[in-house]
Amino acid sequence: MASPIWTGIVSFGLVSLPVALYTATDSHTIRFHQLQRGTADRIRNRRVNERTGDEVDLDEIVKGYDTGSEYVVVEPEELDDIAPGRSRTLEVSEFVDLDTVEPVFFDKTYYLGPRGEQYGKVYALLQRALEESDKAGIATFVMRGREYLVALKAEDGLLTLHTLHWADEIRDPHQEVPDLPGRTEPTPAEVKMAHQLIDTLTTDWDPEDFHDTFREKVEALIQAKAAGEAVEKAEPAAQPTGVVDLMEALRASVERARSPKDTGEKAGTSEKAGTSEKTGHGKKPAAKKRTKSSDVESLRSLTKTELYEKAAKAGVKGRSGMTHNQLADALAKDS
CATH class of the missing domain: 2.40.290.10 (Ku70; Chain: A; Domain 2)
Incomplete structure (x- = not known):
């Protein structure tokens, strides 16, 4: 308790x-000790009297306000x-x-x-x-x-x-943030496509879908270095979207983020409108896809960006917070 x-x-x-x-x-931040490079010697922070160089006990320390000409000392009980x-x-x-x-x-x-x-x-x-x-x-x-x-x-x-x-x-953003858009206005088509992208990615908030992937990467880095193994590097940072290709980037994002429901409805519509293969007992059932262990290895050979695109199309929940291998495993289970 x-x-x-x-x-x-x-x-x-x-x-x-x-x-x-x-x-x-709670904070789960991984904390490092400070060492002198090339040694295992710890670096310690000490409270030292700057005039004498002597270390001072905590109960001997009081608060002092610098008025410019002198310090005004304030005791804890006075506060x-x-x-x-x-x-x-x-x-x-x-x-x-x-x-x-x-x-x-x-x-x-x-x-x-x-x-x-x-x-x-x-x-x-x-x-x-x-x-x-x-x-x-x-x-x-x-x-x-x-x-x-x-x-x-x-x-x-x-x-x-x-x-x-x-x-x-609270700082004034107009004084703190440079290059805020002034009279620049997106086109109606761009705004419409942006709304469509937001609608496509809208879901119910579930904090369990997210976790500290950077902390996991730091833990993996420490374990790999301790074992003398190679360290997996992160994917390169995304490149800025230029003004010219903004509409195309939005359109591609909407396409990538389509939910399985949308995909299923389109597939169903296509089957209904097109020719249906039938046997003597009615429609021919679609073959169920089976996943083998080799599929996981195949998925892990892809880049994280490629895995994320597949996860988006498959509607894998919590994909935004997954590591490279977690995306591969989730796709293997989903298939």
Whole structure:
């Protein structure tokens, strides 16, 4: 059972709910140690007094703000003394429609639970009211010496807390991003084809379809180097689509992304309109394709781009997150 990283009280109106905050996500990033090249010697980061060169213990370190002429030293307890609500109150000041909070404001997600069974009814009431109204409570609170702006939401039968960026932390894209299109307008045909491509690739969101393929590649790289084996290199990066061939690229993308359903309907229509081979018992059934182990090897000899095109035509689910060999195996099973 996880330990809470913060405990306090959620208040809305005159209602108060003691809660505990829990981390909602894990990071699976592969972490490397720093070594001196050509040796197995670890490189260590130390907290060192820049004047004396002596290492300083963590409990001897305080916060200091540089005013230009001197440092103003601030102790941890002094920050707690001035914290809004004494760092233990999460006061909901307003409720807003969820779709009015732009995605760029969202930062991290936490789970919020009641701090004791006796508060279950108040917790369930707030969770249900937020879920049925499709609204989020906007609040501020202090955790670990920092004030947070948060959105309190109801998701899958529990309350979640999402930290938000402050308004002045959001950068203006028109000042940050060069070469944004001005008066350049795509043609109606290009827009129509782009809509068709989006419709063809539209599916139900399932996060299980995606996984960290780069981490898998790093793990494979480490294993291969440890075993003295060759390392499989990634496919070359895609080339930019030029203005002249944009329409052709869109058309080819739609063709490649056609679903098996579309393909099946067209095949069925063709059979109905054309001649049907019949035996004495009716239509001749189509021969069922069988896959052999040699088929897998044949597929693995193709490039990842070629495999992806085949997977798109076959409607292989989760293909965008698959490695080269995973695509080959999935195609072999699907055939």
